[in-house]
Amino acid sequence: MEQTAKPPEAQKPKNRTILYAIIIVVLIVVGVGVYILTLPPAKTTTIGERITIWDTSGACIQTASPPDCGFKDANGNVNVTIAKGTTVEWKNTGGQAHTVTSCDAGHVSTYGTSACPTTNNSALPSFDSGSMAAGSTYDYTFNTNGTYAYMCYIHIWMHGTVVVTP
Numbered sequence: 636m637e638q639t640a641k642p643p644e645a646q647k648p649k650n651r652t653i654l655y656a657i658i659i660v661v662l663i664v665v666g667v668g669v670y671i672l673t674l675p676p677a678k679t680t681t682i683g684e685r686i687t688i689w690d691t692s693g694a695c696i697q698t699a700s701p702p703d704c705g706f707k708d709a710n711g712n713v714n715v716t717i718a719k720g721t722t723v724e725w726k727n728t729g730g731q732a733h734t735v736t737s738c739d740a741g742h743v744s745t746y747g748t749s750a751c752p753t754t755n756n757s758a759l760p761s762f763d764s765g766s767m768a769a770g771s772t773y774d775y776t777f778n779t780n781g782t783y784a785y786m787c788y789i790h791i792w793m794h795g796t797v798v799v800t801p
């Protein structure tokens with residue numbers, strides 16, 4: 636079969652080439668952008684102390700004896716001592732929502748002295764997890780030495796202490 640020479644294509648306008656170049660550049664930029672946005676965050680926080688927020692079958696009654704909810708570390712202690720710079724992670728293993736809320740002056744005035752029998756030194760930073768659903772965690776890094784009382788503002792009889800040493 637005899638090959639017939641293709642008819643010469645109509646000359647593409649030059650601006651079409653420019654359009655293709657622009658499309659390719661846009662695709663590359665979008666591709667790189669999506670790649671960067673989907674990279675996992677370069678978060679290198681190491682959890683130095685884990686505290687369990689617990690309750691018994693979703694109950695957290697102020698008058699329960701022994702208590703049916705609270706905070707505890709791996710050894711069952713309510714009060715923990717950590718080195719400055721340590722990140723503490725609280726995990727709500729209970730069936731109710733709980734909070735991790737520091738007993739700074741602002742929170743004491745909001746939640747009262749039943750929630751916070753002692754007020755933290757004003758030099759210490761405030762922290763507040765807000766309402767934590769069952770199963771959720773809250774991390775806080777302690778960068779100032781001192782004794783931090785904290786509580787759960789949903790159950791103001793839930794108390795804990797973090798002592799931060801140099």
Ligand SMILES: [Cu+2]
Binds near residue numbers: 732
């Ligand atoms: Cu609670």
